[in-house]
Amino acid sequence: MNFLLEADSSDPLYRRVRRAIEQAVARGQYRTTPLPSSRALAAELGVSRTTVNLAYQELITEGFIVSEPRVGYRVNADLLSRLDELGAPDPARVAGDGTVDWTAHLRERSTPGLPEVSKDYDWQRYPYPFIYGQVQASAFPVAAWNRALRTAMQQPHITYSLRDAGSADDPLLVDEICTSILPARGVRAEPEQVLVTAGAQHGLFLASQALLRRDELVAVENPGYPDASHIFARAGAKICPVDVDGSGLRVSDVPDDARIVFVTPSHQFPTNVSLGVARRAQLLDHVHANDTFVLEDDFDSELRYVGQPGPALRASGSERVIYIGSFSKFLAPGLRIGFVVAEAPLITQMRRDRRYSLRHLPGQVQRALALMIGSGDYHRTLRRHRSTLREKWHLMGQGVRSIRDKAFEPPTGGTSMWVPLPEGLDSDDVVRRAARRGLLIETGSTCFYDDRPDRHSYLRLGFAAIPLNRIEPGLHVLERVIRDSRPV
Amino acid sequence: MNFLLEADSSDPLYRRVRRAIEQAVARGQYRTTPLPSSRALAAELGVSRTTVNLAYQELITEGFIVSEPRVGYRVNADLLSRLDELGAPDPARVAGDGTVDWTAHLRERSTPGLPEVSKDYDWQRYPYPFIYGQVQASAFPVAAWNRALRTAMQQPHITYSLRDAGSADDPLLVDEICTSILPARGVRAEPEQVLVTAGAQHGLFLASQALLRRDELVAVENPGYPDASHIFARAGAKICPVDVDGSGLRVSDVPDDARIVFVTPSHQFPTNVSLGVARRAQLLDHVHANDTFVLEDDFDSELRYVGQPGPALRASGSERVIYIGSFSKFLAPGLRIGFVVAEAPLITQMRRDRRYSLRHLPGQVQRALALMIGSGDYHRTLRRHRSTLREKWHLMGQGVRSIRDKAFEPPTGGTSMWVPLPEGLDSDDVVRRAARRGLLIETGSTCFYDDRPDRHSYLRLGFAAIPLNRIEPGLHVLERVIRDSRPV
Numbered sequence: 001m002n003f004l005l006e007a008d009s010s011d012p013l014y015r016r017v018r019r020a021i022e023q024a025v026a027r028g029q030y031r032t033t034p035l036p037s038s039r040a041l042a043a044e045l046g047v048s049r050t051t052v053n054l055a056y057q058e059l060i061t062e063g064f065i066v067s068e069p070r071v072g073y074r075v076n077a078d079l080l081s082r083l084d085e086l087g088a089p090d091p092a093r094v095a096g097d098g099t100v101d102w103t104a105h106l107r108e109r110s111t112p113g114l115p116e117v118s119k120d121y122d123w124q125r126y127p128y129p130f131i132y133g134q135v136q137a138s139a140f141p142v143a144a145w146n147r148a149l150r151t152a153m154q155q156p157h158i159t160y161s162l163r164d165a166g167s168a169d170d171p172l173l174v175d176e177i178c179t180s181i182l183p184a185r186g187v188r189a190e191p192e193q194v195l196v197t198a199g200a201q202h203g204l205f206l207a208s209q210a211l212l213r214r215d216e217l218v219a220v221e222n223p224g225y226p227d228a229s230h231i232f233a234r235a236g237a238k239i240c241p242v243d244v245d246g247s248g249l250r251v252s253d254v255p256d257d258a259r260i261v262f263v264t265p266s267h268q269f270p271t272n273v274s275l276g277v278a279r280r281a282q283l284l285d286h287v288h289a290n291d292t293f294v295l296e297d298d299f300d301s302e303l304r305y306v307g308q309p310g311p312a313l314r315a316s317g318s319e320r321v322i323y324i325g326s327f328s329k330f331l332a333p334g335l336r337i338g339f340v341v342a343e344a345p346l347i348t349q350m351r352r353d354r355r356y357s358l359r360h361l362p363g364q365v366q367r368a369l370a371l372m373i374g375s376g377d378y379h380r381t382l383r384r385h386r387s388t389l390r391e392k393w394h395l396m397g398q399g400v401r402s403i404r405d406k407a408f409e410p411p412t413g414g415t416s417m418w419v420p421l422p423e424g425l426d427s428d429d430v431v432r433r434a435a436r437r438g439l440l441i442e443t444g445s446t447c448f449y450d451d452r453p454d455r456h457s458y459l460r461l462g463f464a465a466i467p468l469n470r471i472e473p474g475l476h477v478l479e480r481v482i483r484d485s486r487p488v
Numbered sequence: 489m490n491f492l493l494e495a496d497s498s499d500p501l502y503r504r505v506r507r508a509i510e511q512a513v514a515r516g517q518y519r520t521t522p523l524p525s526s527r528a529l530a531a532e533l534g535v536s537r538t539t540v541n542l543a544y545q546e547l548i549t550e551g552f553i554v555s556e557p558r559v560g561y562r563v564n565a566d567l568l569s570r571l572d573e574l575g576a577p578d579p580a581r582v583a584g585d586g587t588v589d590w591t592a593h594l595r596e597r598s599t600p601g602l603p604e605v606s607k608d609y610d611w612q613r614y615p616y617p618f619i620y621g622q623v624q625a626s627a628f629p630v631a632a633w634n635r636a637l638r639t640a641m642q643q644p645h646i647t648y649s650l651r652d653a654g655s656a657d658d659p660l661l662v663d664e665i666c667t668s669i670l671p672a673r674g675v676r677a678e679p680e681q682v683l684v685t686a687g688a689q690h691g692l693f694l695a696s697q698a699l700l701r702r703d704e705l706v707a708v709e710n711p712g713y714p715d716a717s718h719i720f721a722r723a724g725a726k727i728c729p730v731d732v733d734g735s736g737l738r739v740s741d742v743p744d745d746a747r748i749v750f751v752t753p754s755h756q757f758p759t760n761v762s763l764g765v766a767r768r769a770q771l772l773d774h775v776h777a778n779d780t781f782v783l784e785d786d787f788d789s790e791l792r793y794v795g796q797p798g799p800a801l802r803a804s805g806s807e808r809v810i811y812i813g814s815f816s817k818f819l820a821p822g823l824r825i826g827f828v829v830a831e832a833p834l835i836t837q838m839r840r841d842r843r844y845s846l847r848h849l850p851g852q853v854q855r856a857l858a859l860m861i862g863s864g865d866y867h868r869t870l871r872r873h874r875s876t877l878r879e880k881w882h883l884m885g886q887g888v889r890s891i892r893d894k895a896f897e898p899p900t901g902g903t904s905m906w907v908p909l910p911e912g913l914d915s916d917d918v919v920r921r922a923a924r925r926g927l928l929i930e931t932g933s934t935c936f937y938d939d940r941p942d943r944h945s946y947l948r949l950g951f952a953a954i955p956l957n958r959i960e961p962g963l964h965v966l967e968r969v970i971r972d973s974r975p976v
Contacts, residue, residue, distance in 0.1 A: 063770060105834075162628055163611075247510075251550065334650040359687065
């Protein structure tokens with residue numbers, strides 16, 4: 001029997017006849033011989049000729065078969081080779097036929113006039129990884145985290161770990177953020193003011209997409225966080241760099257029409273200075289007067305080694321402050337989890353935008369983090385982590401004083417130091433020389449907009465990833481690299 | 489001592505004086521009395537009067553202090569209350585002052601002329617959850633998954649689990665996708681043709697953002713996957729619904745200028761029919777002739793119960809096919825992990841777009857999935873899962889035949905059945921009545937564009953989430969609900 005009619009009540013009979021024909025061809029029949037006449041096929045299938053004719057007609061319309069005088073119906077010869085491809089793909093054929101001009105097809109992206117930061121993500125192969133933004137695997141609370149993940153896969157939690165939650169976040173995590181994380185920052189929030197994100201950067205992305213219209217201005221810190229500027233530019237905004245001094249962003253230089261002022265008030269990225277109290281008040285007044293917004297990236301405020309961190313700008317209660325929090329800087333950037341606190345209408349829009357991009361963050365990761373905060377493991381780990389980092393911070397400060405400047409006194413928080421180079425040295429050059437001696441450090445130049453004359457005068461030395469006992473020897477190597485570098 | 493000068497070599501002296509003044513005020517000093525004269529302060533700090541004057545001048549410019557004739561420098565009274573807010577936030581003050589008109593500020597979003605699907609995500613409280621898109625917790629391979637997560641937190645994997653990977657994916661997962669997942673679909677891919685996403689929907693989002701320009705057409709299946717249309721509309725596209733019949737999308741009705749044709753060829757969403765072989769060839773020819781693209785959502789192709797799934801459209805090797813894969817449908821939607829296969833230039837753009845939104849997917853989840861595929865646990869689970877689903881599929885088919893139509897014969901794959909209602913009944917009405925009897929089912933109407941006359945004629949019965957032994961009693965309840973419903 002060549003033709004098999006499926007039983008399928010929801011589909012007209014001629015469609016099933018049509019599929020029976022297709023399937024016979026797909027099995028390799030009627031490739032060289034004509035298809036049966038409509039009369040013969042009708043008899044074989046026990047259906048009317050009209051039905052068979054309808055099926056043939058549709059297949060002719062779609063180019064699957066052709067009707068030839070005196071021969072009858074034949075499968076379209078051009079199609080047969082296509083069918084073979086579909087049925088048994090040529091394993092050698094990975095790439096396409098090269099007919100697509102991708103440059104014409106891909107949508108253009110705006111750039112902020114900054115280079116892209118390309119880091120060496122295989123930083124472990126360096127003996128002295130003074131890299132920013134990574135963590136030491138040994139500092140991660142593996143046992144506590146595994147326990148939390150395992151619990152998240154038990155009842156009643158497993159439901160939340162596995163489900164499609166639509167646009168919802170894990171209610172337990174949101175609750176822990178409101179009650180156990182935000183109060184330390186002086187911030188009060190209701191659940192509808194919180195959105196869970198894939199890290200701080202995702203919060204910047206969602207806020208930009210919700211608020212920025214083409215060609216609007218965003219004021220950013222100079223030097224500042226380059227990825228943020230890329231995000232704003234991609235949302236269509238123009239970037240207005242505003243200088244940072246020892247009190248943080250020079251708020252007086254922010255233009256009135258900057259729709260968003262992006263700041264990192266706790267430990268400025270990359271200098272680690274804190275935004276001064278006067279500047280904070282001035283900034284809030286500025287956005288209030290101009291009907292604009294502050295985007296506060298509070299990515300590592302817990303990592304302060306002397307005194308207590310001051311409250312966040314959002315602690316003022318101003319609805320013009322959009323607060324971006326992250327768990328990456330102390331737990332691990334690879335977890336990709338953070339949150340945003342803002343007024344409910346903005347959160348609602350960001351939530352809808354997130355729903356139609358990635359729906360929600362992984363349920364198990366959200367639930368495990370909530371369980372870890374709830375059990376106290378989170379804050380225990382944070383305290384231990386902070387005391388390790390404080391040791392590193394001391395060593396770093398001492399080291400930089402001994403190799404660079406006896407008066408060097410770093411800001412009291414963060415996970416990096418912003419070190420000025422001797423006059424005439426070029427930071428990019430020093431970084432390259434250092435890499436050859438096994439030191440992974442970052443040039444400050446990628447954090448500056450072009451027009452700053454001191455763009456090449458700073459190194460950024462991260463100390464979260466490097467083991468404690470590598471800091472001193474690493475800084476000694478750096479000392480030699482600097483000594484051997486010549487002013488350019 | 490009222491003023492404390494920090495040692496900080498990288499900042500001009502007057503800035504440190506300025507901060508000393510701010511900090512004194514923040515500590516509560518000089519709120520009612522004037523600040524010291526520049527001469528007195530210079531003496532106290534051991535700096536020059538010029539330096540103190542520079543500091544005062546900057547604070548005046550920023551509105552922090554005012555200079556009053558015959559009194560000297562005073563802290564700006566308006567500012568004092570702000571400082572108090574900043575220093576000690578009012579715990580009762582959660583919301584802002586209501587001065588923001590959010591409707592004016594939020595960027596508008598296009599909608600596709602479809603309602604938003606709002607499901608009941610607390611589906612566990614229904615005795616008969618015939619819901620689509622969720623999984624039964626007992627079907628999830630908890631032990632194997634926990635093992636994989638734990639291994640991902642050991643050396644050498646932990647590095648990949650914790651690191652910030654920039655725009656990179658876990659190389660091990662990409663390798664497993666290329667060697668252990670795609671071959672079953674007939675698809676060959678090199679690592680640079682693969683991007684890991686937060687589920688299939690994220691792949692649709694990234695592809696739309698990369699390819700669609702404002703007002704371009706996207707052809708979608710009608711009935712079809714509404715969230716996809718929301719994603720296309722939000723990318724600026726116009727939606728062109730094209731009818732689906734028993735062979736899938738009616739390709740002849742796709743307009744030539746549809747820049748993207750969105751299809752679900754394995755098991756059409758929501759009808760589960762497979763795209764016929766002739767249609768497949770016709771579709772590939774169509775996009776080739778028109779210099780356009782196919783977006784192939786292959787979300788549950790492994791879930792086929794009779795025969796083998798046919799190869800994916802991407803198996804043709806056409807560079808015009810963008811293949812979207814997902815691990816959600818059989819593992820769990822809550823994991824949020826999937827992938828895209830496409831030509832390298834497109835993948836590169838999507839990777840950059842992802843970098844500036846969420847960087848990458850959680851490292852540990854990627855690594856654990858790779859380990860689970862590599863150990864064979866993935867395919868073992870898939871086989872077990874498929875055989876459970878096959879049992880459910882049989883029961884469902886029998887049940888629908890006995891309550892609806894003796895000739896009902898469902899398509900041979902997927903995790904739902906698309907059931908036509910008796911003439912005159914309204915699916916939304918039946919769904920509401922069913923909910924009151926403990927049945928959670930979905931109306932087919934949300935999958936249709938308005939202009940289809942049969943929009944309210946179908947139910948969608950999912951069977952992945954409901955326990956096997958609830959299927960028969962649940963369908964009996966449904967039978968009574970349908971019998972009691974009157975034609976509207």
